[in-house]
Amino acid sequence: MYRYDVVDQTLVNERVAQYRDQLRRFLAGELPEDEFRPLRLQNGLYIQKHAPMLRVAIPYGLLSAHQLRMLASIARRYDRGYGHFTTRQNIQYNWPRLEDTADILADLASVEMHAIQTSGNCVRNISSDEFAGVAPDEIVDPRPLAEILRQWSTFHPEFAYLPRKFKIAVNGAAEDRAATAFHDIGLTVVRDANGDIGVQVLAGGGMGRTPVVGVVIREFLPWPHVLTYVEAILRVYNRYGRRDNLYKARIKILVKALGAATFAQQVDAEWASIKDGPGTLTREEFDRVSAWFTDPPYAVLDDDDAAHAERLREHAGFARWVGRSVRGHRIAGYRSVVLSLKKTGVAPGDATAGQMDHVADWAERFGFGEIRVSHEQNLILPDVPVRELYALWQEAKAVGLATPNIGLLTDVITCPGGDFCSLANAKSLPIAAAIQERFDDLDYLHDIGEINLNISGCMNSCGHHHVGHIGILGVDKDGDEWYQVSIGGADGSALGGGRSAIGKVIGPSFKADDMPDVVQQLIDAYVEWRHPGERFADTVHRLGVPPFKARVYGERRSASKHAAQTVAVGE
Helix, strand or coil: CCCCCHHHHHHHHHHHHHHHHHHHHHHCCCCCHHHHHHHHHCCCEEECCCCEEEEECCHHHEEEHHHHHHHHHHHHHHCCCEEEECCCCCEEECCCCHHHHHHHHHHHHCCCCCCCCCCCCCECCCEECCCCCCCCCECCCCHHHHHHHHHHHCCCHHHCCCCCCECEEEECECCCCCCHHHCCEEEEEEECCCCCEEEEEEECCECCCCCECCEEEEEEEEHHHHHHHHHHHHHHHHHHCCCCCHHHCCHHHHHHHHCHHHHHHHHHHHHHCCCCCCCCCCHHHHHHHHHHHCCCCCCCCCCCCHHHHHHHHHCHHHHHHHHHHEECCCCCCEEEEEECCCCCCCCCCEEEHHHHHHHHHHHHHCCCCEEEECCCCCEEEEEEEHHHHHHHHHHHHHCCCCCCCCCCCCCCEECCHHHCCCCCCCCCHHHHHHHHHHCCCHHHHHHHCCCCEEEECCCCCCCCHHHCCEEEEEEEECCEEEEEEEECCEECCHHHCCCEECCEECCCCEEHHHHHHHHHHHHHHHHHHCCCCCCHHHHHHHHCCHHHHHHHHHHHHHHHHHHHHHHHHHC
16 A cells, blocks of 8 residues: 655644644634634534544545554544544544544554545545455556545645535446546546556536536546646636535536536646646656555465355355455455444444454454455455455454445445534434344345445435435424435446436435334335346336335325324224
């Protein structure tokens, strides 16, 4: 993985010292709140309902064991013993004291981490495929390009005050596990007919109040021009993006207003002036960064490990875990393991300090010291020998990290919602907990098959509800919390059939207590109507929303009528 050089470390250290003085002046009353607010946001510090929230960057979801141990230490020393991993491959701390935040940033800097540009109207954390470098379907490793974009965008003076936040995702595999169609810029690394490397460029994607699937504005961009072309996109957006309306300030609104063709023409016109300038990537620079992402010292192993095969036959629980949590690897004899942070009774995406320490230990014992953070809010060990899977399963099970529900209904994606976030209209975590409890039967979950359920507490869509096969959005009705349900979303991954789609709302919203029943009715309809091997999203796309809507609201009317009749008889 990439390691800081003296420039990186100096820059981060100076930022910590700068923030420490800003914090001192604010606490002493020398710096007004309206002046301190943008300064703290530049360092990832929000003020939430009950306490500050610090969002720490995990570039393209890649961590070392040493870094994860520091994240665990911060959770113990400065928080309430846990951290929350997000859909943007970051980690958030929900309970730090404001007075401690400079010390936290200093601790992060000591392990080559920071919270820079995890907030504000700037280029946010560059995200990517959590299986980058090890995925069997990978065409080109996207991590060098993601790292180059990270370095280029950090403290870029021209793009420090964009109309709104800006998100870039990079994918290099046949399957889009980075949800590139739902980013301001989505880059897919490809090869042309001659084997030359380039990228397909999408622009104008996003979720939030106005969900939009990004559009292709260039099919093949030679890799040396990635930075200049991205710069051209940002310049057009910075110049013409709306600053008069917070809800219409994202690039997706600009692309939609202009039309994809006109937007692409404006980008090309801007690009022409900088195409071959100093921002053009050289082979020397690309190779310099790529050198940090070479293969670890893999052993020569056999994929057909006899002891592993025997344990699969003897232990049904182990076999079930392998079937759901273990992924293929491009190197024979190795696998990638997804550690579920979705055990029933635990807030999805939360990991305790103790669990983080265990994962760091396993990364070193069973791999090469690396950990990945997924968009689905789970942790991944990318390089586990097949012969070690049983030992890992036993240890992970002992600390609550081996729930075999990856890709199933209880692998819920959710934001912290109204329990923490001051922007939320409604709570997310209790809804997730109620649904997980209702469907806490692994046999039933496996019978239902692969399905994702996403929950957001407000229209900002931090839980990515728009792309859930079942999406739940918290809404406010006269001060009460209600929940709107959509179905048929898909994020471009194999779980959604490879399509990118925005879910459609099935009808009026529901009360919190109704949500487990509503999900049950949707699942029952799906099980009844699906074709053999058909996923939930595929059934929705085949039948459309109306049959599901009729089933849910029809059954609810029948239930209400029955309840009313029961009351009348009782009276």
